[in-house]
Amino acid sequence: MAERHTLYFGNLEDRVDESLLYELGIQAGPVVSVYMPKDRVSLLHQGYGFVEYPSAKDADYAATLLANIKLYNKPVNVRRAGSDKPTSEVGAKVFVGNLDILVTEKVLTQTFSSFGPLVSTRIARTSEGQPKGYGFVIFEDFEAADAAIKGMDGQYLMNKPCTVGYARKENSAGFHGDEVERRLAREAKRHGVKFGLK
Known part of the structure; x- marks a missing residue:
């Protein structure tokens, strides 16, 4: 082979x-x-x-x-x-930056689930467990991610305005949410296959 x-x-x-x-x-x-x-x-x-x-x-x-x-x-x-x-590594992965240190995964979930179904949320932390000031939200589809970016970018979360946009792909100069990923998601849906990140 x-x-x-x-x-x-x-x-x-x-x-x-x-x-x-x-x-x-x-x-x-x-x-x-x-x-x-x-x-x-x-x-x-x-x-x-x-x-x-x-x-x-x-x-x-x-x-x-x-x-x-x-x-x-x-x-x-x-x-x-x-x-x-x-x-x-493909999917509707959104970067959330400039986070207040009080923001937890639970807060991210409560805030972003209003835009559509979530796969997961994660706050980036140091090896000591301290929040780094940013996190990631993965949605089940790009429509929900698009709505979250439009609705939350620049909005206050706790005491700071957060920056929200598609996350950068690992080992790549590109960002999630590009046309290739969207086309793959449409094809997966057409074939009844689950698509995206865990």
């Missing part, structure tokens, strides 16, 4: 077989082959498998689309074969 075109699927439930993995993989694009290594004695698969796509572009798209998928209610670890990290 061409490693650069292949996705690793880990944490697979025992009932998953190659035909089911193929059905999952083809939801994101054309599949060249599927391989699930089996134990030589028991002949059972070992909890992981590989799906090969025709091009690196197809594999990248599939990795993004299937990032938070579950099979038999068990989250599947999807990433490019040979890489230790998922290929893409």
